[in-house]
Amino acid sequence: MSKITAPDGDDASRPPRVVALGGGHGLHASLSALRRVTTDVTAIVTVADDGGSSGRLREELGVLPPGDLRMALAALCGDDEWGHTWSQVLQHRFRSEGDLHGHAVGNLLIVALWELLGDSVAGLDWVGQLLGAHGRVLPMSSVPLEISAEVSGIDPREPEALTTVRGQVACASTSGRVRSVSLIPEDPPASPQAVKAVREADWVVFGPGSWFTSVLPHLLVPELAHALVTTRAKRVVALNLSPQKGETEGFRPETYLEVLREHAPKLGVDVVLADTGTVEDTAPLTSVVGELGGRLELADLSRGDGTPRHDSDKLAAALERILTN
Template sequence: MSSNTAVDGGDDERPPRVVALGGGHGLHASLSALRQVTTDVTAIVTVADDGGSSGRLRQELGVLPPGDLRMALAALCGDDEWGHTWSEVLQHRFRSEGDLHGHAVGNLLIVALWELLGDSVAGLDWVGQLLGAHGRVLPMSSVPLEIVAEVQGSDPERPQEMRTVRGQVACASTGGSVRSISLVPESPPASTQALKAVREADWVVFGPGSWFTSVLPHLLVPELAEALVSTRARRLVTLNLSPQLGETDHFRPETYLEVLREHAPKLGVDVVLADHEAVEEATLLDRVVRDLGGVLELDDLSRVDGTPRHDTERLAAAFERILSK
């Protein structure tokens, strides 16, 4: 499937407007596939990362953590030499004994533009233009956020005990099971451009990705949550291929949807996309999907080498089939 392929959207004059929500590797996979299906894709990215290069820049400069935003931009680079080269530049990390060690070039470029322009969205748009990105990348909030998780069983000797864990890295690597999350500040401001994109979209895509730290945080930003509930867009949920140790350890496919409903009870779902091999009881999953108002679509989505990662071409084919309906 070429990057020029596009399916019909709300009318026959334009491609479908698709908004993809998430962060990290999951959103990267989704965007890499979506840009093959439509020329109008917007990524709305979580801004709660507090680890690595992003965490250091956030702490030192007080900026939004740029890492997940950088990965989204890299995913939208074209398949030509220009796109491949800039994607590699953006993702390149310095290796040294000094202060630059571990910093990604793209993180530094994004933060430099933020400082020069004084506008996070404008800075990302400039990077997108430089890369020739096939879409737009927006932060979900205009301020950096902290994820707070309620975790059960982090102490093996007290499996029922709950404790509070703060920070995205700590939540993602917890030894217990995450039961719920909240954000600090509690009611953060949403990006106005993100709200506009959701309201004008034909499709909104949730996942795949780290469920508690990349997908669900969007639903805890009040203005963004309201826009996601009230938008006329159809909503597609792409399920993960396997549980994530700690964060979603022992999750079954239907568990992701049950947790989604717990955090956003008013959110309806139109389509849930899952991999054949990752679903043991399709009847049970189908029942949960129908309870949310949606239909279940099963397909072959994983890489042929057996690793639990989405194959870009397979995911793109599934997206094209669903978005064409």
């Protein structure tokens, strides 16, 4: 797939600057696609994970949770032998009966560099150089965050009653339905490099990913949210292929956009990308997209293997069409 150049009016010799927001598997999918489309990709990653290896390192050392940052770096590795090898090394988890069990090599490498350099962004840049990453990875905030969600349906006797659930893992795995999310601390500091990347971008891509725990949190960091609303960049929202139990159970395609608008009423959207197989009725989705000021793009994006995951090649082709129009 050929790389595209900057939009009209910019230096045609440079690639478009694209910022991708999210975390976990959804951001991994968008980065795996975007690095095939442009050579100027910056991932801005949520830092609220409190489970697994990341949660243990966060609790023990007081660092940013490295797991989603690691996954983003792995997604930006190249398709050559060097890239494949380092991606596997970064994602490798130890299996043992001791304290190392479950830790990802990449998490330990990232935290080691943070301790040596005393700078989270510099540490990630060093890992990126080692991997030959096709882009840059930044945390959305300079401090570890906690997600708090208002959830309904936990008590079957009072299905509309709201319960406050705290922690990313708890919010993502709740038996109820998430209605809204907030961050603790309430007004966290944004990563200055992340704000700068958004302001200088040509395109900003939201999603796919866990909607309440990976995508929306970026809009709850005040300085970053202001940059996302006021940037000259065009904004793309890539919708998920299926709802997630608890977090987005029962969501229709347009529901993701309605929730996005509730959390960021001033945010405009230029393009919404959705999978043809998940949109049964285009009318309500097209209506909400129009209310946000954008246009709807439909494409076959699924792997087609029964899993609710995007195919990197198909997603890359769809994003290339969008970024060149």
